[in-house]
Amino acid sequence: xxxxxxxxxxxxxxxxxxxxxxxxxxxxxxxxxxxxxxxxxxxxxxxxxxxxxxxxxxxxxxxxxxxxxxxxxxxxxxxxxxxxxxxxxxxxxxxxxxxxxxxxxxxxxxxxxxxxxxxxxxxxxxxxxxxxxxxxxxxxxxxxxxxxxxxxxxxxxxxxxxxxxxxxxxxxxxxxxxxxxxxxxxxxxxxxxxxxxxxxxxxxxxxxxxxxxxxxxxxxxxxxxxxxxxxxxxxxxxxxxxxxxxxxxxxxxxxxxxxxxxxxxxxxxxxxxxxxxxxxxxxxxxxxxxxxxxxxxxxxxxxxxxxxxxxxxxxxxxxxxxxxxxxxxxxxxxxxxxxxxxxxxxxxxxxxxxxxxxxxxxxxxxxx
Ligand code: NAD
Numbered sequence: 089x090x091x092x093x094x095x096x097x098x099x100x101x102x103x104x105x106x107x108x109x110x111x112x113x114x115x116x117x118x119x120x121x122x123x124x125x126x127x128x129x130x131x132x133x134x135x136x137x138x139x140x141x142x143x144x145x146x147x148x149x150x151x152x153x154x155x156x157x158x159x160x161x162x163x164x165x166x167x168x169x170x171x172x173x174x175x176x177x178x179x180x181x182x183x184x185x186x187x188x189x190x191x192x193x194x195x196x197x198x199x200x201x202x203x204x205x206x207x208x209x210x211x212x213x214x215x216x217x218x219x220x221x222x223x224x225x226x227x228x229x230x231x232x233x234x235x236x237x238x239x240x241x242x243x244x245x246x247x248x249x250x251x252x253x254x255x256x257x258x259x260x261x262x263x264x265x266x267x268x269x270x271x272x273x274x275x276x277x278x279x280x281x282x283x284x285x286x287x288x289x290x291x292x293x294x295x296x297x298x299x300x301x302x303x304x305x306x307x308x309x310x311x312x313x314x315x316x317x318x319x320x321x322x323x324x325x326x327x328x329x330x331x332x333x334x335x336x337x338x339x340x341x342x343x344x345x346x347x348x349x350x351x352x353x354x355x356x357x358x359x360x361x362x363x364x365x366x367x368x369x370x371x372x373x374x375x376x377x378x379x380x381x382x383x384x385x386x387x388x389x390x391x392x393x394x395x396x397x398x399x400x401x402x403x404x405x406x407x408x409x410x411x412x413x414x415x416x417x418x419x420x421x422x423x424x425x426x427x428x429x430x431x432x433x434x435x436x437x438x439x440x441x442x443x444x445x446x447x448x449x450x451x452x453x454x455x456x
Pocket of ligand 1: 102161162163164165166178181199209351352373374375376377378379382387388389390392430
């Protein structure tokens with residue numbers, strides 16, 4: 089029997105409720121499967137600030153580095169808005185991403201047939217969307233130097249950020265995208281603005297060179313990021329794996345997420361370098377925040393969290409079949425018309441976080 093070590097960081101607001109949902113589902117797998125998952129829990133974000141005066145304690149980061157992967161709920165809340173930036177919950181999130189060396193952010197965007205009506209776009213446009221963003225996470229304009237706001241001799245001010253990428257930074261995230269493409273349909277579209285930016289031209293050249301050297305079986309095309317913004321709403325089904333930098337990935341993956349119209353449904357993974365003993369540093373989390381407006385009311389949709397757990401089972405724990413069972417259970421609950429309040433009502437039951445979790449577990453039970 090293999091035992092995997094999973095660190096769960098519930099965080100703040102609905103993070104607590106959806107983490108409890110994930111832990112119940114892990115308990116089901118532990119009861120019904122040969123291999124087991126050992127769960128430890130710790131605080132991050134506002135919860136960690138309340139306990140330790142910092143949004144990410146050193147001991148928590150050490151536990152994250154020692155675990156097979158991390159499952160995170162969400163951080164943030166209005167009660168922390170008065171704090172300086174370094175103490176805010178969001179600094180805990182940035183800190184753990186940096187501390188674990190996570191440089192590739194994977195955001196699958198798919199539309200369950202049962203939820204096509206939840207989109208603001210027409211059903212025929214969104215039906216069958218199944219794409220993944222691979223966004224570079226630790227370089228580019230959010231990190232480049234010089235940066236800052238300076239006062240000019242005439243008293244006016246100038247804000248500066250630097251958009252910079254090196255060969256190594258482009259290639260390591262591109263490799264993740266090429267490997268992922270091989271597990272899907274062997275197609276990648278790489279996005280940049282090579283028509284107006286040198287860093288974009290380098291991005292295009294390096295991605296192409298890597299493909300020509302090591303991934304000739306993968307079909308690579310290039311698209312300008314502004315065109316991609318338009319194509320994503322015009323014909324999103326043309327895309328499979330989308331590779332792009334930190335800035336464009338931030339903006340375009342949010343745009344793509346909303347194609348499916350359901351913030352409470354979308355998971356993500358952030359991956360780091362391969363470890364010596366095999367595997368990668370990895371953190372899985374829903375794309376939504378801590379939703380303080382509904383926190384503590386048993387209203388949160390736990391499915392983005394459970395789909396993040398499915399990604400962890402597949403990508404970090406090597407349990408493809410269990411990942412597929414969990415996704416299948418979620419699909420069958422939706423097909424039966426059961427919904428949390430964030431989704432348009434259907435013919436089944438309206439349920440809360442706990443009710444939805446129980447339905448998913450019942451569907452796992454039925455499938456065996
Ligand atoms: P949010 O994603 O928390 O909420 C936006 C809206 O969507 C709210 O109306 C909320 O009730 C709803 N919603 C979100 N997730 C839901 C779910 N699972 N089920 C049902 N409804 C859901 O974004 P926000 O309101 O802009 O931010 C709230 C806090 O979360 C802020 O402090 C922000 O900094 C933080 N935040 C954290 C993360 C993260 O931890 N990764 C991401 C985004 C925002």
